[in-house]
Amino acid sequence: MAREFKMPDVGEGLTEAEILKWYVQPGDSVTDGQVVCEVETAKAAVELPIPFDGVVKELLFPEGTTVDVGQVIISVDVAGDEPAAAPVVAAEPEPEAEEAAPSGRQPVLVGYGVAESSTKRRARKGADTPVAANGTATVVADRRPLAKPPVRKLAKDLGVDLATVIPSNPDGIITREDVHAAVAPAPAAAPAVEVPAQAAPAPAAVVSYDAVRETRIPVKGVRKATAQAMIGSAFTAPHVTEFVTVDVTRTMKLVEELKADKDMQGLRVNPLLLVAKALLVAIKRNPEISASWDEGQDGKAEIVQKHYVNLGIAAATPRGLIVPNIKDAHAKTLPELATALGELVATAREGKTSPAAMQGGTVTITNVGVFGVDTGTPILNPGESAILAVGAIKLQPWVHKGKVKPRMVTTLALSFDHRLVDGELGSKVLADVAAVLERPKRLITWS
Incomplete structure (x- = not known):
């Protein structure tokens, strides 16, 4: 008997996804929870595990195809005994390799949530794990x-x-x-x-302008969603952007000291970490900026005050710009914030950011300085009240204690929704961020 696996809604209300890569082919054995393909939605790339055992009968769509949610993408033959899947150690199937488990739900990979469990589960470490003659655990083939x-x-x-x-x-x-x-x-x-x-990446191919006049790239997935969101934000929320240039020499010295601190060993310590902490301190002193605008179903608009901060970090990826956020960043210590930033960046670089990680943001940071850019006028992430752009940190002549000296200087730009953030509130937040970065001891005195 063949069972069908349909394209699930891997986000919230998404209608389609593109199949990026198949990890299985017809004739391959699959087990409950095994990842069979990677898909890209309008929000992120997601790995899909299959919720039952069997042998792949047919892949309904090739890689690169955009499939509507609810369409069958793979059929699996579950009738009869499963054929052998070329185990590492040849042996007769042992009853204890799989054991009965109560029906329920089990955790799967990031971005997919949970899947219904079958009446069997994979072997666990210990007495239930198949063991070869040399005493080592058997590695089951075809299981990611x-x-x-x-x-x-x-x-x-x-x-x-x-x-x-x-x-x-x-x-x-x-x-x-x-x-x-x-x-x-x-x-x-x-x-x-x-x-x-x-060490030695392959040189980029040189395109002859005489041979190729134009290249058309389909706009889909993350790029399409980002474009639509930015258009909606730009023409819905009245943007105001303010700028301040600040001496961050003391902050840069603190970054180096923290890198050598034993309590911060193995953590991601860089200027962005202290900028994030400075913004959180500024929001604590001016909590009204952590809010959103709600038009309301009855036409009566409301300002929704958020008593928490889900701090978004804009990340450029090969699939486009994404803005995952650190949940409840306001409650994290500096080491906890560094850990969360490191995991967020690593996940984004691998293209595995889940849709849930990009929802519910309140305020965002975009670090344009990594591209050598001095400043910009960032567009708000939809539904958020403010976004802070951090420019390049450069050695510049600066008046310090009455004398012109070389100092590390950067420019900050804060864009905010003028419907709910007036000029006074926006100015206070930006000035507080600058004050903390100029004298980082305020991270203690103002916390």
């Missing part, structure tokens, strides 16, 4: 190991093949501790950085 994007990046950096890592959790998801445990017996055996992959 489950791990969150930061864990995949950690494994890649440490040279660990996730297929060889035995998860310690019953749900089968590999953790950071599992990866570290896999390399602990022989830390010198795997290089920390895959240098050949980055």
Whole structure:
């Protein structure tokens, strides 16, 4: 009997998704929870696990096809016994390799939420795990190991093949501790950085202007959604942008000190971290800016005051601009904020940011300075009240203690929705951010 797997709504109300890559082909065996394809929605790239066991019968759409939510994308033959999937160690099927489990829901990969569990689950580490004659655990073929994007990046950096890592959790998801445990017996055996992959990138192809006059690139997925959102924001919210240039020499010194601090070892410490903390302090002193405008169904508009900060970080990716946010950033300590920023950036670079991570933002930071740009007039992320642009930090002549000296200087730009943020409030927030970056000890005195 064949079972069909339909394109799910992997976001909130999304109507379609593009199939980026198939991880299986007809004839392959699949198990409950195994990732079978990667799709791109209007918000993010998402991996789809299949919710039942069987053998792939047919892939209904090729890679690159945009499919409506609800359409069948793959059919799987679940009738009869499953054919052998070329196990690493040939052995008769053991009853204890799979065990009965109560019907329910189980966690799956980031971006897909949860899937209905079948009456069987994958073998767990321990007595239920098939063991070869030499005492090592059997690695089941055709099963993509489950791990969150930061864990995949950690494994890649440490040279660990996730297929060889035995998860310690019953749900089968590999953790950071599992990866570290896999390399602990022989830390010198795997290089920390895959240098050949980055040391000499292939030269970009040179296009002859005589041979190719134009190239047309379809606007879809994340780019299409971003374009529509920016148009809606620009023509809905009245934007006001204010600028301030500030001496951040003390902040740059603090960044170097924090990098050497043992409590911050292994964390992502850079100027953006302190800019984020400075903005959170400014919002705490001026909480009215964390708000949104609601037109209301009855035509009576309301300002919705947010007593929390979901801090968005604009990230440029190959698929377009995305703005994931750090939930409840206002409640995080500096090390916690650094950890959240590091995970957010790593996930965005891998293209695995989930739709949920890009929803519910209140205020955003866009770091245009990394491109050598001095400043800009950023457009609000839809539904948010303000966005802070951080320009390039440069050594410039500056009047310091009555004398012209070389100092590290940057320009900040704050755009805000003038329907709910007036000039006084916007100016106070921007001035507070600048004051903290000029004298970062205010992170303590103003907190």
